[in-house]
Amino acid sequence: MLFFQVLFRVLQSSDLWNATLGFAALLLLPALGGLISERSGVVNIAMEGMMLTGAYAGVMSALATQSVFGGLMGAMVAGGLMALVHAFISINFKANQIVSGIAINLAALGLTNFLLFVQTGGQGVPSLKDSLRLPNISLGPISHIPFIGPVFFQQNIIFYVAILILIGIQFMLFHTNIGLRIRAVGEHPQAADTAGVNVYLVRYLCVISSGILSGLAGAFLSLGIAGIFNSDMTAGVGFIALAAMIFGKYTPWSTGVACVIFGLGEALSIRLQDSGISPDLLSTVPYILTLIALVGLIGRTTPPAADGVPYYPGSE
Amino acid sequence: MAAPLAAATASNVLTRVRKILQSFAGPIFAVVLAMVAGSIVIIVTTPGSIPVRLSSAAAAYQALLYGAFGNGQNLSFTLTTVTPLILASISVALSFRARLFNIGAGGQLAMGGMTAGVIGFELPHSPGWVLIPLMIVGGAVAGAIWGGIAGFLKAWRGAHEVVTTIMLNWIAFFFTDYLINGPFQSPHTANQTEPIPAQATLPHISDFYNHTLGTFLPQIANPQQYIADVGFFFSLFALVVYWFIISRTTFGYEVRVIGENPKAAHYAGIPIKRNIFLVMAIAGAFSGLAGALQLMGQFPYQLIATTFSTQSTGFDAIGVALLGRTTSIGVLLAALLFGGLRQGGTYMQAFAGVPGDLVYIIQALVLFSIAAEFLTAIQRSLHRRSISRRSGLSPSVIAAAVAALPGTPADREDGALPESTTLASSSESSVSPIEED
Numbered sequence A: 001m002l003f004f005q006v007l008f009r010v011l012q013s014s015d016l017w018n019a020t021l022g023f024a025a026l027l028l029l030p031a032l033g034g035l036i037s038e039r040s041g042v043v044n045i046a047m048e049g050m051m052l053t054g055a056y057a058g059v060m061s062a063l064a065t066q067s068v069f070g071g072l073m074g075a076m077v078a079g080g081l082m083a084l085v086h087a088f089i090s091i092n093f094k095a096n097q098i099v100s101g102i103a104i105n106l107a108a109l110g111l112t113n114f115l116l117f118v119q120t121g122g123q124g125v126p127s128l129k130d131s132l133r134l135p136n137i138s139l140g141p142i143s144h145i146p147f148i149g150p151v152f153f154q155q156n157i158i159f160y161v162a163i164l165i166l167i168g169i170q171f172m173l174f175h176t177n178i179g180l181r182i183r184a185v186g187e188h189p190q191a192a193d194t195a196g197v198n199v200y201l202v203r204y205l206c207v208i209s210s211g212i213l214s215g216l217a218g219a220f221l222s223l224g225i226a227g228i229f230n231s232d233m234t235a236g237v238g239f240i241a242l243a244a245m246i247f248g249k250y251t252p253w254s255t256g257v258a259c260v261i262f263g264l265g266e267a268l269s270i271r272l273q274d275s276g277i278s279p280d281l282l283s284t285v286p287y288i289l290t291l292i293a294l295v296g297l298i299g300r301t302t303p304p305a306a307d308g309v310p311y312y313p314g315s316e
Numbered sequence B: 001m002a003a004p005l006a007a008a009t010a011s012n013v014l015t016r017v018r019k020i021l022q023s024f025a026g027p028i029f030a031v032v033l034a035m036v037a038g039s040i041v042i043i044v045t046t047p048g049s050i051p052v053r054l055s056s057a058a059a060a061y062q063a064l065l066y067g068a069f070g071n072g073q074n075l076s077f078t079l080t081t082v083t084p085l086i087l088a089s090i091s092v093a094l095s096f097r098a099r100l101f102n103i104g105a106g107g108q109l110a111m112g113g114m115t116a117g118v119i120g121f122e123l124p125h126s127p128g129w130v131l132i133p134l135m136i137v138g139g140a141v142a143g144a145i146w147g148g149i150a151g152f153l154k155a156w157r158g159a160h161e162v163v164t165t166i167m168l169n170w171i172a173f174f175f176t177d178y179l180i181n182g183p184f185q186s187p188h189t190a191n192q193t194e195p196i197p198a199q200a201t202l203p204h205i206s207d208f209y210n211h212t213l214g215t216f217l218p219q220i221a222n223p224q225q226y227i228a229d230v231g232f233f234f235s236l237f238a239l240v241v242y243w244f245i246i247s248r249t250t251f252g253y254e255v256r257v258i259g260e261n262p263k264a265a266h267y268a269g270i271p272i273k274r275n276i277f278l279v280m281a282i283a284g285a286f287s288g289l290a291g292a293l294q295l296m297g298q299f300p301y302q303l304i305a306t307t308f309s310t311q312s313t314g315f316d317a318i319g320v321a322l323l324g325r326t327t328s329i330g331v332l333l334a335a336l337l338f339g340g341l342r343q344g345g346t347y348m349q350a351f352a353g354v355p356g357d358l359v360y361i362i363q364a365l366v367l368f369s370i371a372a373e374f375l376t377a378i379q380r381s382l383h384r385r386s387i388s389r390r391s392g393l394s395p396s397v398i399a400a401a402v403a404a405l406p407g408t409p410a411d412r413e414d415g416a417l418p419e420s421t422t423l424a425s426s427s428e429s430s431v432s433p434i435e436e437d
Helices: A002-011 A014-039 A047-065 A068-092 A097-120 A140-144 A148-152 A157-175 A177-187 A189-194 A199-226 A237-247 A252-271 A279-283 A285-295 B002-045 B050-069 B072-097 B105-122 B128-157 B161-181 B205-211 B231-248 B250-260 B262-267 B272-297 B313-323 B328-352 B358-372 B374-391 B395-404 B409-413
Strands: A136-138 A154-156
Touching: A002 A252, A014 A047, A014 A148, A014 A154, A014 A157, A014 A177, A014 A199, A014 A237, A014 A252, A047 A068, A047 A097, A047 A199, A047 A237, A068 A097, A068 A199, A068 B358, A097 B002, A097 B313, A097 B358, A136 A157, A140 A148, A148 A154, A154 A157, A154 A199, A157 A177, A157 A199, A157 A252, A177 A189, A177 A199, A189 A199, A199 A237, A237 A252, A237 A285, A237 B161, A252 A279, A252 A285, A279 A285, A279 B161, A285 B128, A285 B161, B002 B050, B002 B313, B002 B328, B002 B358, B002 B374, B050 B072, B050 B328, B072 B105, B072 B205, B072 B231, B072 B250, B072 B272, B072 B313, B072 B328, B105 B128, B105 B161, B105 B272, B105 B313, B128 B161, B128 B272, B231 B250, B231 B272, B231 B328, B250 B262, B250 B272, B262 B272, B272 B313, B313 B328, B313 B358, B328 B358, B358 B374
Parallel strands: none
Antiparallel strands: A136 A154
């Protein structure tokens, strides 16, 4: 079987695993963002739109400030602002959070294309020069360990940031006061309110965090991986992240594992092109896995109890 | 005797008219607000002095309107967008009636279009009268299966339909791309299929008219410039079917009961699981139909890779269904508006230099406005202010008065909200279907 020979060869290359972890980090940031938001009880299907906004704002502010750092800041602020709109509509106006999320995605698509056209006169942005891109960083001597070095320690700077954020969120959610409050607000806001937790504030902060993380991922995509902004360049990454979050059962560690699995699929789909298996078919795998997980064949996924339910202060 | 009776009827009619007008107020307010906000976007982003900016906004909107409905040809372009949009919107609207959220119209449409295409490619020599019905039914069945999967998972496994339909969308997009790039790829060009057989295409309305009524009535000159196809009539017929299902069948009645009060439906012995499955399957059939008719009615009559995933019909349909308040007539009007915006946007970009992507922003604002019920919120705050001005009451009394208003949070919380604790259970008001159809 030619296919298995190719697969076997590809699986041994450190390139593949390096790319896998790169994709995983790209998925992990919005997935963790969504996780935080949903843990606090606000459904967020708008990571796609927030990423796209971040990707655009990242490139534009990197060009304007002539610094990568400026680009990163711009991306996170833009993602956070989109999330702020979602929070305002969902929390204050008690809107349907799915509708609001769809609106954010549409608005992001329209806004980035519109501004891209207006700001560049329909020309599109040029490729960024290297000094404006997020650098790959080799971590000193450990990056020369055979196989492990190239896979783990020659990654983009955002990869290391994503790992730190993963550990940070896991710790925060389950080992700190703040995490307890977030989970309480997501499971039983009335009880949390009675105990003196400011439900609105917690939800606002969580939704905005999801926007900041998604914006960061957008910057990773445009300033790091691609080095350019293209119209609709997220192309569904935000939805794979959503799938990863659900597949990971709304917990950080498992979401991280899900991101690696989905990242492997993505990396394989590029490298297996000449083996006769369709990259399009491989791309369906994350979604099929998530469906199976939802149905309960790999342990049932249950969202937080108050996920998607607006909170009315003073209600029973 | 007659006078009071007439007065009573008149007041009945008045109440009814008022009710209808009220149901229009929210959607119209949403559209106006979005249009105003859209013009602000143009004014802010156009260079030049204030009068220049204002006039360019006016020119852009004029082009938008003209491009959408300005002449017969532009209208025919708009109708080609409206046809699949109406069908996908019925799909979303029907599921809303059962308090289900079908985000999967896009994927169901893709499966429907693909299946219709495959039937056409596999039976290239069959006559049109065999192929056309076969492709239409095939598309609807494929959509029904795709929607039915989500319905089945919801009814018997409790998997939330929002999440499953998002997953099913992307599976459908990539799977159709695989078929288009693989087994059914054209031998001449990459990333697309061959056109479907010529006898399987639907005629343009103009040609159809010239060959039927036009034989004894005045002919349409230059019929080839009006590209709207007879698929539009299918979509109008589907609206009638939708109205009939919802308001004239037992199934429709059961669906509405489930949507408005699941508990009551349960106690009344309505088979909830079976109906959830059926609603999603029928909704999927409408979307699948949209995909089939889109392929059969419009140039280039072929399937092209990644068009399903980039086409926004499935999401536009959610806006249309909400804006049209899930009624047949509302869906028709809202689909004409959204389809018109889409076509007008292209025209606006070409002739007024304002990017057509503005239309997405306008649509998003319409969605925000409907979802957040800005109009109700404003009315409520005005009401609150007028109470406090009139009598100078203390805040606590005002709070009590506000709580007594219909549609206020305290009131709504007594409804079905507490039980709907699963992911993304809808906040009633924004998607709740209204009584009269």
